[in-house]
Amino acid sequence: MYTKDQLPSEAQIRKYLRRILFGKNVFCPECRSRRISVQSGRYRCKDCRIRFSLLSHSWLSNIKIPLQKWWMVLWCWVCQVPVKQTMALTGLSKVSVTKWFDTFRGHLPEETHILERVVQLDEAYFKNMTLIMAKQKGTRNLAYDVLIGTSV
Numbered sequence: 001m002y003t004k005d006q007l008p009s010e011a012q013i014r015k016y017l018r019r020i021l022f023g024k025n026v027f028c029p030e031c032r033s034r035r036i037s038v039q040s041g042r043y044r045c046k047d048c049r050i051r052f053s054l055l056s057h058s059w060l061s062n063i064k065i066p067l068q069k070w071w072m073v074l075w076c077w078v079c080q081v082p083v084k085q086t087m088a089l090t091g092l093s094k095v096s097v098t099k100w101f102d103t104f105r106g107h108l109p110e111e112t113h114i115l116e117r118v119v120q121l122d123e124a125y126f127k128n129m130t131l132i133m134a135k136q137k138g139t140r141n142l143a144y145d146v147l148i149g150t151s152v
């Protein structure tokens, strides 16, 4: 079972999200320019001058709960923890938990890729989870799964 001190820190979660949303270098979500200035966690595009934050142009732009709590709800959802237990674990209301579960479901990728032939496998370990990623050689087809435990 996940305990509070096993949760990634707010900073770590932000780092994961930045990596997922932007890759190695932050770019402008409007014009995709990489000429970005950073000031106290906010970004500004030097080309089209818009200001943005890590999540402002993602489906998490309206997030109102702390990221650690959000991580916990996501973790519960991935592990298929029932709503009631998720409420107890996160301290969130039934409405909130249900809303997040619906949101996660709504943002699942539309198609699942079935990979063929030669694939490259890679895995990343989090405290007690493993993220497995596979890429079909010579294509951009990716598949991934999150498993509980670190001995997969």
Ligand SMILES: [Zn+2]
Residues within 6 Å of the ligand: 028, 029, 030, 031, 032, 033, 045, 046, 047, 048, 049, 050
């Ligand atoms: Zn821009």
